[in-house]
Amino acid sequence: MVTSQLLFLVTCTSLFTSVSFAENTPDYYKPYAPIYTDKQVYTWTDKVHITIVSPAWNENIHAIDSIGDDRDHQVKISTASNSLGPYRLTETSPNSGTFVGEVTLTGFSHDVDGDGVSDTTPRTSGNGPTSGLLEAKRDDGITISFEFADGVVLTKSVKISWNVGEIAFSNPRYLPEEQIKIQVNDPDMNLNPENLDQVQITVSTESDSAGISVIAVETQDDSGVFESTISLTQTGESSGNRIRAFPGELITAKYEDRTLPLPYGISDDLDIIATSSIGSDIPDIQRVSIEDLYVADSTGKQISELTKNNQIQIVSHIRNNQDYSQPFTSIVQIVDEQNSIVSLSWIVGKLSDLQNFELSQSWIPTESGKYRIETFVWKSLNDPSPLAPSYAESFSVK
Structure with missing residues (x-):
């Protein structure tokens, strides 16, 4: 009787241990591993955040697992002309079954500021989970594939496209002593998602039609939003980030966009313009x-x-x-x-x-x-x- 009870206890322990760990071999007939990206449309130099939820590949509940770097079950990340893979994604935490990684798009050779020199360094390299660099065109796409099991490949595709930039003043009307904030929104000019990028804008008034050129700095490393602050003068000449203007005048800000989507050509440019006015506390x-x-x-x-x-x-x-x-x-x-x-x-x-x-x-x-x-x-x-x-x-x- 004692022997029988001991055998039953060992058997139960063995069963309990076996169901505590995830499957070592994925289920070919129920391939569950949805692929997610943080955006539906990317620009040419974006950072692409990738998530694959695959509990079947959570092989060790006590450790950080990885997927994609096995040549028999690899993850590939591709544009029309370039590809990375096998590319490793890592589990977010032990036993989560959620695997993440990122790839930075490096665009193609293109002059974005009109100085005759390319402002990008296109290249393709890296094996994950965050080291990937991948060349991309203006009208392109990203395809992420994961060989879940032998002969079972799951994919996800998203678009790459340029955007028409926007420019705006923070207020429709300013008093002469107020600081003027100008904002440019152009994701295409986030050329380096790891650093603050810059764009140039021109500001003019009725008193100074030639205007001044000022630099707008990205608000965060990966925002694609750029801001510049200028001031007004009624007594001096325009200089630096200060422009001559009087109450009642219009103030105009211009941003030249050289990264335009279809139907524009790749070499086209477009002046994006915003206006505000200079007011007074006297009617x-x-x-x-x-x-x-x-x-x-x-x-x-x-x-x-x-x-x-x-x-x-x-x-x-x-x-x-x-x-x-x-x-x-x-x-x-x-x-x-x-x-x-x-x-x-x-x-x-x-x-x-x-x-x-x-x-x-x-x-x-x-x-x-x-x-x-x-x-x-x-x-x-x-x-x-x-x-x-x-x-x-x-x-x-x-």
């Missing part, structure tokens, strides 16, 4: 004041009686209410009793900070009657945004 219509308006004779002496065929001067005083300069256009029009314009003139200039300025425009009335002088101060003839409320004065000509 547009209060930036300038029209402080006085009167009529004078040819010597500049103020007069109250006007006679026809005698030249008069229409004198006005305007004041810049800002502590930085302001371009302006002052317009004077004279209308008769029928509201017909009989005279129209303008002066273009720039007010320095808090400056008072006298304007004088001449007119010779040729007919007696009642008239009205109307004055306007605009940003420019092309931009009739008022910098001050309009001003009107009526008078008679004898």
Whole structure:
């Protein structure tokens, strides 16, 4: 009886031990080993993260197993023209049955910044799990295959494609003292997923149409997002990351994309543009004041009686209410009793900070009657945004 019980105990122990370990030989008829990638579409220099879930290949529950480096059951990672394999993937932890690895795409020889020199180093090498380098074209694909068992090969394919870049300001409007942040989003320019890459952008304003060239730096090693910060000046010239601009002006940022997807050609380029504006804490219509308006004779002496065929001067005083300069256009029009314009003139200039300025425009009335002088101060003839409320004065000509 004791012998029988001992035999039963040994048998149970043997069974328990055998089911605690995973299969040494995968099930040919139930090939379960799904392959996953971290993206559905990659760019030409991306890092590709690969996961294969295969519990059948978890051979030792107490150790980190690997798959793919066995030539009889290998993992291959291929593009249209290049291939890696056998390529080793390693288990994430003992007994997990999940195997991971990564491969860095190295693109092809191409000039991305227009300086005539290729900016990539295409090459194919490595055997895993993180050492793989694989050349890739613009319109390509990646195929990952795993020979799960003899004659049973599981595959996963994803696309490789370039992208149209994007550029944007962090705000639609900035005050003169604010820092301006510009962001470029172009995964194709993440040329080295292990380091911070850079792109160049051009920034211009209405006061500086030539603009400045600034460097935008990648926010993280593998982000494909690039940022640059610039400042504004109203007193100095554009230099470095500082550009001359005044309130009311547009500011434009341009990024030249040389990695464009179909239907563009590989050698094509495209200017990607974003705009913002420079504002002020003073409303547009209060930036300038029209402080006085009167009529004078040819010597500049103020007069109250006007006679026809005698030249008069229409004198006005305007004041810049800002502590930085302001371009302006002052317009004077004279209308008769029928509201017909009989005279129209303008002066273009720039007010320095808090400056008072006298304007004088001449007119010779040729007919007696009642008239009205109307004055306007605009940003420019092309931009009739008022910098001050309009001003009107009526008078008679004898």
